[in-house]
Amino acid sequence: MNWQDLIEHYNQWITIFLMVGGLYIVIARGNMIKKLVGLGIFQTSVYLLYLSAGKILGGSPPILEEGIEVYSNPLPHVLILTAIVVGVATFALGLALVVRINESYGTIEEAEIFSQDDPH
C-alpha cells in the first residue's frame, strides 16, 4: 500500500475517525448528553461506511434515463435512510430519558448520579 492508495481511500479514513472518535466520547465523557452525541457520531460513521460501498466512481444517481449506463447502487441509500430513522429514534428516546433523569436526580453527570444512589 502506497501513499496514493491511502489518500484515495479518504472516505474510509473519515469513517474510521468518526467511528473511533464517537465511541471514545461515549466511553470517556460523564455528561449524559455528550455521551448521546458521541453515540450519534458513532452511528453516523456507519452511514458513511454503507454509502461509500454503494458509490461507483463516475456513476450517475440511480434514475432510469436514456444514455446512462453506470449507476450508483441505490440499495445502500435506502438502507441508510432506515438507519437514520433508527438513529433519530434512539437519540430522541435517549434525550427523553436524560430529561427524566434530570428531573429526578437534578443532574446529568454520571458521577454525581452514582454518588446520590450509592452514598458511600
Next chain:
Amino acid sequence: MDDQLPILQVVVPLLGALLAALFRRGPLAWLIAVAASWASLAIAGRLLFLVLHDGPISYAIGGWAPEIGIEYRVDLVAALFLLLVTSISAVIVAIAPRSVANEIPRGRIAWFYVMYLMCLTGLLGIAITGDAFNAFVFLEVSSLSSYALIAFGKDRRALLSAYQYLIMGTIGATFYVIGVGLIYSQTGTLNLGLISERIADVESTRSILVALAFIVVGISLKLALFPLHLWLPNAYAYAPSIATIFLAATATKVAVYLLVRYLYSVFGADFVFGELPVTSILIALSIAAMFGASTIAIFQSNIKRMLAYSSVGQIGYITLGLALATNTGLTGGLVHTFNHALIKGAAFAAIAAIVYRTGKVRLEDLAGIGRQMPLTMAAFVVAGFGLIGVPGTVGFVSKWYLVSASVEQGWWWLGFLIVGSSLLALLYVGRVVEVAFFRPPQGSVAAARDGPPEMVIGAWLLAAAVVYFGLVPDLTAGLASDAATILLGQGL
C-alpha cells in the same frame, strides 16, 4: 391464509400496538395485548406444524424475489424460537393486569402495553426474517421498546438502567450493522441464505473476518455474554415486574437465535469453529459467566438482581453449548435456551406476585415469605431446582447434554466445571429458600397471602413446564436435536 402466516406473525402484534396506542385506555389496551399475543401464539403453532410437515417456508415480502426484496424464512430453528417467544408472551400478558396496575401510573398503562407489543413484534421479527438488515431494524424495534419498558419502573434507578442499556444496546446494534455492511460489500446481498452461499468464496478476506468479529461482539452485547453483561442486572432489577419476566424469558433468547444463525447458518460451523479460535474464546467466556456471574449472584441483596446475575451465568451454559459446535453440544445450547426461558419465566413470575403482595424485593425484607405465600414460593423453588439442574427438571436435561458433549470431545475437565458451577446455583437458590422458609415473617410480609390467582397460576404453568419437560424431554430435546442437525448442515 396459510400463505400469509409469516407476515401475519409480525403484523398482528404491530397492529395491536398501534390500536392500543390509538385507544389509550388501560383495560382496552390490555385486551388488545391479550388478543394479539394469543393470535401470535396460534400463528407460531401453525407455522411450526407446517414446517414439520412440509419443510421450510419462504415468504417474499411484496412479491419481490429474495435477491432484491426481503425474505421471511421459517425453518425449524426459527419456528421453535417463534413458538418459545409467543408462548411465554401469551402467559405473561395473561397475568399482567394487576401487577401492571399496581406498578405503573394509570395514565401510562396503555403505553406499557403498546411498548410490550412493539417489543414482541421486534423479537418475532428477528426470529422470522431472512434478511440481515431487516434483522437490524427489528433488533432496534425490540431494543427501543425494551428501553422504554424498563424506564416504566417505579424506582428512579430504572431511568438510569434504561439509559445505560440504551448506550450499550445501541453500540451492540451498531457493531452488528457495521458487520452486515462489510458482508454486503463483499457478497452484494443481504439475504442470509444467499450470503451463506457466496461467503465461501471470500471467507478468508479481511473484510469477512472483521465482519464476523463485529457481528459476534455486537450480538454478544445484546445477549449479555460475560463480560458484556453490565447493562443487564440493573435493567432486570428496576424494570416493572412484568417487563422483567418478558425480557428475561425472551429478549436474550432471541439474541441467542441471531448468534446461532450467524455462526452456523451464515458463516458456517466449519469456518467459524474449524478455522478460527472461536471455540476457545467462547468456552473461556462461558466458563467465566458460569462461575463469575453465579458467584456475584450469591452476594446480591435484591432478589431480582440475584436472578439477573443468575441469567448471565445461565447464558454461559447456552454459549458453551454453541461453542462446542457438535450435534450434542448445540442441542444442549438450544434446549437450554428453551429451558432457561421457562425457568426464569417461572421464577420472575413468582417474584412479580411477591412484589404485588408485599412491595419488597430485598431478600432481608422477605423473611418468612414462604410461609405466607406457600404456593407462589413453591413455584419459585421449582424454578430454582431447574437453575441448579436437579434431576426431574429441565435444568438437568440441559446439563446432561452439555456434559455429554464435553465428554464426547474428551474434555472431562469441562464436564466437571459444568457440574461444579451448579453448586453456585445451589448456594444462591438455597439462600432464598433459607430466608423464605426458615425465618419468621415480619412487617408487611406477615400480612401477605398467596398472590392473585392468575399470577400464581401463571407462575405454576411455567413451573409445571419446568418439571414436565424435565421428565419428558423427548419433545424439546428431540426438536432441539433436529434443529442442531439442520444448523450443522448434517441433513434432515
